[in-house]
Amino acid sequence: MSDIKAATLEYATRLGDDSVVLGHRISEWVSYGPFLEEDIAYGNVSLDYIGRARMFYTYAAELAADGRDEDDFAFMRNDREYRNLLLMEMPKGDFAYSQVRQLFADVYYTVLLPELLQSKDETLSAIAAKAIKETKYHLRRSRDWVLRLGDGTEESHKRTQKAVDQLWGYTHEMFDMDETEQLLADEGIGVDVSKLRDAWLKMVTDILTEATITVPEDSWAVRGGRTGYHTENLGHMLTEMQIVHRSNPGCKW
């Protein structure tokens, strides 16, 4: 396998991991939302991410060409092999926590996907094209929620500020590059995320400010998702997610 092909396989896997982990976390809200409409909306967003994961993994499987399929990528890899960003794996927390995480992720995709759309790799570009539309809706939703929660009651404000403070340190690694991603960026296949932080920060700052939320200082950062150095949360999440699939090896569903 050429270096570029191997890097693309790794890249598609990373993006698939981000999607499946976040999609799973959102799905945990179904039947636990503050009202029925919200259960439906959560289901929608989760479905979009699961759909994205399937597209990225299917592409990864195609590149790997070793007989694996999308489900082997999702269900047969351990937490140490997962390469998702830490932000995605954080537990669902309270409603404010989930919505703030969602805002950070949605703004991230808002700045990332248009770049991925330009990829010389047709499959990645096609996935981006589909995802861009979904992300528009996602961002409208998480932005609205953060505005309402931030500028709602004293309690909702407090919870929202706390979520922002607790999650901020996990956002920095979203803009880290490593050799693999640099190679792909140089080839016009992958996105140079290091160039996206300013745009992300500007959008997030505008929204948080309007929501009367204080933007935290960049005083701490936790990193490791892209190297498989995860928080303790991912292992539990995958244990649950993979249990049925792994208990019945080689089965079709």
Next chain:
Amino acid sequence: MTPQEEQFWAKIEAEEKIEPKDWMPDDYRKNLIRQISQHAHSEVIGMQPEGNWITRAPSLRRKAVLLSKVQDEAGHGLYLYSACETLGISRSEMIEQLQTGKAKYSSIFNYPTLTWADVGAIGWLVDGAAIVNQVSLQRTSYGPYSRGMIRICKEESFHQRQGYEAILALAKGSPDQKAMAQDALDRFYWPALMMFGPHDSESAHSQKSMQWKIKRETNDDLRQKFVDQTVKQIEVLGLEHPDKAIKWNEERGHYDSSDLNWDEFWSVINGNGHCNRQRIEHHVAAHDEGEWVRDAISAYNEKKRAKKAQNAA
């Protein structure tokens, strides 16, 4: 009979729909509220046993299918709450009745989902039984309910096919998978039959509802339809029929079957099934935890309104 009553009965007689603005007898209204809200609550509580498997679905495709099914059920709940609101009761009143046990929901959801196969069994048998009932309710006399049923039935048929397909994959899979499918069938078959309610002779609301054409077919007739259609489906799966007494009756043109365990039926209805307490607790907990969120929305909207008024002044 007053002229209003005469008009009402003339409409019922002529198979015309009663609409929200029409005059209707008090009992008719009450009966409808009971039935529609119970149906809405069933959709909502039904999200729990299936939602129980969203995070453990064994493939990404199945996860997506299940997620969208549960989402559909939430949509049905929403739609039915709106239909019920046309009768002069609010959603929050209905939720309170659910949480205090004043309103019921389908007892089937008080049975636990213990394996992945249960998700397939629910789609196949529970949605399947619901469709038999709901197809009949498409002809119900109350307009908004009838239209709701027409719309909801389409999605329920889709759920039923997907559920059957999921069970089929297991039945044709490994021995363990097949055993899982059989176990789910054995557990859900009987409660699915109970979804049609008690024998007509025992049913408190049946007779009145039939006169009003709220209900169009009796519990026992609907149950028989379901029994009949399920025999062939079980055969195709290559699973064993849970009812050893199932036997074609040439004379009746129907299958004969065992009577149900009505003690269990009443026990679950009366709140003592495996999951009755858990289901309500879950609903209450989510609702209570959501309170600060709902308060935040009101406060935010209030601030926006005040600001707008100030700007206008």
